[in-house]
Amino acid sequence: MPKLRRSEWYDLARDLNWNLSYVTEEEAFPEEMSNHYGITPNERWWGWDEPYKVSYREYVHNQHGKDAAVYSVNSVVARSRMFEELDPGWKSAIIAHYGAIALPEYIAGIGESRMGRFGRAAAWRNMALFGTLDETRHGQIQTYFPYTLLDKEPRMDWAHKALHTNEWGAIAARHLFDDMFTANDAVSTAIQLTFTFETGFTNLQFLGMAADAMEVGDLDFGALISSIQTDESRHAQQGEPTVKILVENGRADLAQKLVDHMFWRSWHIFALLTGLSMDYYTPLEHRSHSFKEFMEEWIIKQFLDQFRDFGLEPSWYWDSHFVPELDWYHHALHLGVWFWRPTVWWNPDAGVSPAEREWLEEKYPGWNDTFGVYWDTIAENIRNGAEEKTLPETFPIVCNMCQIPVVTPAGYRAGKLDSPLPHLLVHEGRQYVFCSEPCKWIFEQNPARFAGHTSVVDRFLGGEIQPPTIPGALAWMGLSPEEMGQDATNYAWAHEGREAPGAAAS
Amino acid sequence: MALFPIQGIYQDDFVVLLVPIDTEDPMTVVAEKIAHHAAGIRVPPHEGELRVRYEGELLPPDATVVDAGVPPMGVLEVVAT
Numbered sequence: 001m002p003k004l005r006r007s008e009w010y011d012l013a014r015d016l017n018w019n020l021s022y023v024t025e026e027e028a029f030p031e032e033m034s035n036h037y038g039i040t041p042n043e044r045w046w047g048w049d050e051p052y053k054v055s056y057r058e059y060v061h062n063q064h065g066k067d068a069a070v071y072s073v074n075s076v077v078a079r080s081r082m083f084e085e086l087d088p089g090w091k092s093a094i095i096a097h098y099g100a101i102a103l104p105e106y107i108a109g110i111g112e113s114r115m116g117r118f119g120r121a122a123a124w125r126n127m128a129l130f131g132t133l134d135e136t137r138h139g140q141i142q143t144y145f146p147y148t149l150l151d152k153e154p155r156m157d158w159a160h161k162a163l164h165t166n167e168w169g170a171i172a173a174r175h176l177f178d179d180m181f182t183a184n185d186a187v188s189t190a191i192q193l194t195f196t197f198e199t200g201f202t203n204l205q206f207l208g209m210a211a212d213a214m215e216v217g218d219l220d221f222g223a224l225i226s227s228i229q230t231d232e233s234r235h236a237q238q239g240e241p242t243v244k245i246l247v248e249n250g251r252a253d254l255a256q257k258l259v260d261h262m263f264w265r266s267w268h269i270f271a272l273l274t275g276l277s278m279d280y281y282t283p284l285e286h287r288s289h290s291f292k293e294f295m296e297e298w299i300i301k302q303f304l305d306q307f308r309d310f311g312l313e314p315s316w317y318w319d320s321h322f323v324p325e326l327d328w329y330h331h332a333l334h335l336g337v338w339f340w341r342p343t344v345w346w347n348p349d350a351g352v353s354p355a356e357r358e359w360l361e362e363k364y365p366g367w368n369d370t371f372g373v374y375w376d377t378i379a380e381n382i383r384n385g386a387e388e389k390t391l392p393e394t395f396p397i398v399c400n401m402c403q404i405p406v407v408t409p410a411g412y413r414a415g416k417l418d419s420p421l422p423h424l425l426v427h428e429g430r431q432y433v434f435c436s437e438p439c440k441w442i443f444e445q446n447p448a449r450f451a452g453h454t455s456v457v458d459r460f461l462g463g464e465i466q467p468p469t470i471p472g473a474l475a476w477m478g479l480s481p482e483e484m485g486q487d488a489t490n491y492a493w494a495h496e497g498r499e500a501p502g503a504a505a506s
Numbered sequence: 507m508a509l510f511p512i513q514g515i516y517q518d519d520f521v522v523l524l525v526p527i528d529t530e531d532p533m534t535v536v537a538e539k540i541a542h543h544a545a546g547i548r549v550p551p552h553e554g555e556l557r558v559r560y561e562g563e564l565l566p567p568d569a570t571v572v573d574a575g576v577p578p579m580g581v582l583e584v585v586a587t
Contacts, residue, residue, distance in 0.1 A: 332520050332521070335520055335521075336520070336521055339548070371520075373549075374520060374548045374549070377546070377547065377548055377549060377550060378547075381546075381547070389547050390547075392543075393542075393543060394523055394524055394525060395523070395524045396521045396523060396524070397513050397521075397522040397524055405521060406521065406522040407520055407521050407522075408522065409515050409518075409519055409520050409521060409522065410520035413518060413520065420515055420522075420583070421515070421583075422522050422581060424581070431577075431579055433513070433579075457524055460524070461511055
């Protein structure tokens, strides 16, 4: 029987929109699930049209093929010694990735399914259904792959464990993702998850990570990330038609605000995860670009194109706060993560051997004067056998928005901030601390949404962490001594190029 | 005497720290308690007298947080003079 071309039936099968008569629109699309932002009635959303089309039959066929391919690679690699032979820094990068990303992918299925039910056009709900299935797959595959590595690296367990703990990075990830999709309405999720985070950051990040993984010889992770990226690039397209509807209906201001809010938050978590991986954990011989170059060539260029295409403006903090942070923010976070290494579930790779420092200075002129000097003092303590001086006796202050330590003094020292002081705000009698003007701005836009949350430091001061000591806090974070991060190379970097390393790597 | 948390910044360090002090500590002791977490740890110890700055003003060396009106979790900078 001859088949119709897809274009001849697709719109008819997809556009199951109708005017409601048994219930009101408000009952079918409650505001907290599907804020219309003044664009009513629903017919005004029915022009929503995704750029890349796929039928359910095609979707299932494609996904089956992807799973068959990537699980085959995993099965073969599991019987090899490929993982054991990977660079320690790269291992740290993927252990950190699995813990921070695997469960959030699964939770993203909640955001997708909310759009799949409460999106205001049938075409959108159709795409979100595929997105729900995608995210379920990503959650499963990114917990299964590390599971197959458990006998080689017990901390792969954190792929499932991390988000269930009070580890500070896990709290930061939960806070961000709850804001972005778990506790967000369908319209805002489309703008903030799919347009800002996925189209803007993760789709490109996954392309880069897949290439890096193949470069370092990690076929398992490379195949996994490539497979996920192909899904991301499809379901991320939900953002674009949603922005178009908002702009066409005179709500460019809302789209702008939602993007401004989530771009900044995405940037900070991205700097923490990807910034450290690219500039410090990836083996030097396999680095094809610096994190700043990647941001400039991929993320910034794409966002500026998007802003122009949709009649939006670069965020108000673009030139004043975001661009300057590219030079210093992730370097400060790396120093902090390494110094507070017992508080993370991976082994931070200092990545500051003489050759690596030369590379950092080339990519970030002035790095040695701004950040190298900290590592000089740390390296000297290591060479003098004073390891205890390289471990924390207290906590950093944590931002009440991004939940990441406040490193404003580093920005001041790098000449990128006017003051080393954190940003303070008293709201209804409680003092909040922020790492940056944009984090404070996001809070001020909607204090009721964020005011009830307590940071790790708030919880420590509130008596939730007992005993109120570093060991007490580490136990509270779910970190046993075996799980706490250690220097990835047993301090080999501190002795490199020096004579008679008394405490050289074993 | 009571435990009193402040946010401390040691000159040239990279991060803001949670530092427990005592309400009766003079600023000379407060400066030492903040410096303990950074000087010789990540930053070479500064030469000269360590002073504490709060809201842009150097506090008297013998003042306490109570004398200076510093609230819990106030931000204190340690600077070498």
